[in-house]
Structures are given as structure tokens and as C-alpha cells.
Amino acid sequence: MKNVIEVNNLTQVYGQKTNKPYKALKGIDLQVANGEFVAIMGPSGSGKSSLLNVLATLQAPTSGTVKVNNQDIWQLNDKNLAKFRGETLGFIFQEYNLIESLNVFDNIALPLSLQKIKKAQIKKAVHLVAKQLNLTEQLNKFPTELSGGQKQRVAAARALVHQPSLIFGDEPTGALDSNNAREMMNYLSAINMENNISILMVTHDAFSASFAQKIHFLSDGQIVQTLERHNASREDFYRDVLTTLGNFNE
Template sequence: MKNIVNVKNLNLTYNANSIKPYHALKDINLQVTEGDFVAIMGPSGSGKSSFLNVLASLQAPSSGSVLIDEQNIWQLNANQLAKFRGQKLGFIFQEYNLIESLSVADNIALPLSLAKAKHTTITDAVNQVATLLHLKDQLKKFPNELSGGQKQRVAAARALVHQPKLIFGDEPTGALDSANAREMMNYLNKINIEQHISILMVTHDAFSASFANKIHFLSDGQIVQTLERSNQSRETFYRAILDFLGTFEE
């Protein structure tokens, strides 16, 4: 199976020309295979957000390469990168990032609307993901009429509607209570398995991370440890993560 993400010798330095440059990412190498579900964990300041931003084409690295679906994204110009992002990538953010003036249906449809897809294509795609994520009864509502869990499902539907190769999650359960967090992770697991869409998620939450197949731990801008779920149950993997975090954070 081929790699959907291939990161080589990735570095990110802020204030590189100053007296005290800050090395946020240090010579990171990482591969994510097609259909995989990967979590990135680490303490505050470890480089998690910077790493996600570089992988998601939102922050240019200082050096190194990021290949997504065999395309070196940082060799693309601005227009090519925007097109690539709109076709290949989906995003789920902690704060939902829904447009309050648009209905649920129009929020979900946004990636296809921006790509100027045909109306029938948009309608069919929105109905398909709304059915998958149990949002059919919410399509005519507006974000202020939804619960937090429903808003995050709308965000997930928007990330999925254009059938991307890869979905990035930035603390996707960070604003949810435990019941809604569990529901959200079950939906992401369903998307990963049934739609065979790769997911790369940054999280501080061990429970959310336990749904992943592999967890990379960052510290001071470097991957220092990797845990693989293999044939473990999610519950057993969760306990293994907690055990590791008990030593990792000491």
C-alpha cells in the first residue's frame, strides 16, 4: 500500500535570522499509508500545531519536503496549492469554523460550491454525507440552532463532502463533552473504515487518540516515540496510551 503522506527531513524555524531563533520542528520524518488513522500527541510547545499546519499546507517549512498523494505540496504555487487543498484535503477544527449565516446544507456544501461543482452533484454529495453522519434532519437549520456535537458533525461532513484523500483533525473533540467526543470519534472511525479516507489528527486527549492505529509523540519539535495499536482492542490501546503518558510527561 502506498504512502498518502511522506515527510522527509522537515524543519521549521521561527525568527531564523534573530539572535534567538526558535526551532519548532527538527528534522522530522514520517509516513502515513493510505487508509491509515494517525494521531499526533505531545505536551504544549512540543510542535504539534506547527507540524499539522505544515502538513495541511497552511505554514511553509524552513526546509524538507511534504508529499501528499505523491505531490510535493511546497513546490506548488499559490493557485496550485489552493486547488490541491480543495480537491485532496479535508479539515476539521476544534472550533467548528462554520459560517453562521449559511444553513447546515450550505456549510457542508462549501468545498464543492467553491469548486463550482454542478448543483445536482452538490445536492447528491450533501445528502450522502448527511445520511452517513445522521444530519438529514438538520440540513435546513443554521449553526446557532445546533448542539456542539451536531456542529462538529457538520464540520466532519464538510471535510468529507468532496471525497478527499486525507482529512486533518485539529483537536476535533477539544470543544466537546465526553459523550459528544465519543460520538465524534466513532464517526471519524466510521469515515476511516467505510470510506477508506486517511485521517491525521492532533489531539491532547488519550481517549480520542485510542481510535487511531498509530500515535506519534512529539517533544521539542521531534518525534520521540511511536505507539501502534496492532491487534489490540481500543480499550487496551487506551490503557497503553495512559501508561505511556504517565512516563512520558514525568
């Protein structure tokens, strides 16, 4: 199986020119297969956000290589990197990041509008993803009229509408209550399986992580353990995640 992400010897150092440089990532090696759902977990300061930012093309690494779809992303110039980001990646953030002045349809359509796709194609794509995420009745509403769960589904639809190879989730259930978090994770699982889109999600929440097929645990800038679900039920995997986290806290 081909990999959508291949990371080799990735390092991230902050404050290199100071007397106290901080090494946030220490030689990370990581692969994510096409169609795989992977979670990243770890305590505060473990390097989760730094890793996500580098993989999501938001922050250049100090050293190492990051290939997405076999493209060494940090060898691209700014223009090509922006094009690559817009066409290949989708993003779901904790705080939704919806544009309040746009209705749901236009928020979802934004990635396609920026690519100057024809209006007929945009309409078809938006309605398709809205149906998949149960948002058809909300398309004419504005973000202020939506619940938290609906807002996050709009964010997921926006991430999905241009059919990216890879979706990044940054604490996608962090602002949701338990019922909406479960609903959101069910939708993400459906997106992963039905659309065969790879998902890499950073989360502190064991329940959310249990929907993934594989979990990498970070500590002090390194991957120190990997947990794979295999054929286990989500409930059994959840218990394994809790046990692993308990071992970290001992």
C-alpha cells in the first residue's frame, strides 16, 4: 500500500539563535498509508502541534523531509506550496474557523471558489458533501444560527468538498460536548471509509482517538509508542488507549 505521508528524521528547533534553543521535534519518522486514519496523542509540550504544523505546510521544519503524495513539500516555492495546500489538503480546526458573513453553502464552497471552479461544479460538489454530512437543510443559514456540532460538520464539509488526499484534524472535538463529539467522530470515520481519504488527527481525547486505526504517542519530541487497532472493536481499542495513557502518567 502506498503512503500519503512519508516523514524522515524530522526536527524542529525554536530559538536557534538564542542561548536556550528548544528542540520540539527530535528526529521523527512517520508514515501514513493511503486511506488510513491516524491519531497523534501526547501530553502538553510533547510536540503534537509542531508536528501537525509541519505536516500541514503551516510551518517549515528545521531539518528532515516531509513527502505528501511523494511530493517533497518543503522543496516547493511559496506559490506552488499554496497551490498544493489548496488542492491536496483539508483542515478541520477546534474553533471551526467559519466566516460569519458567509452562509453555510458559501463556507463549504470556499476551497473550490478559491480554485475558480465553475459555479455548476461547485453547486454539485457542495450539495453532495452537504448530504453526506446531513447539512442540506442548513445550507442557507449563517454560522450564528448553527449549533456547535453543526458548525464542526460545516468545517468538515469544507475540508472534504475539494476531495483532498489528506485531511488534518486539530482537536476537532475539543469544543464539542460528548454527544456532538461522538457524532463528529462517526462522520469522520464515514468520510475516511467511504471516500478513502486519509485523516491525521491531533487530539488529547482518548474517546476521539479510539476511532482511528493507529495512534502514535509523542513524548518530548519523539514517537515513543504506537498502538494499532487491527480487528478490535472501537470499545476495546478505547480501553487500550486509556491503559496506554495511564502508563504514561505513572
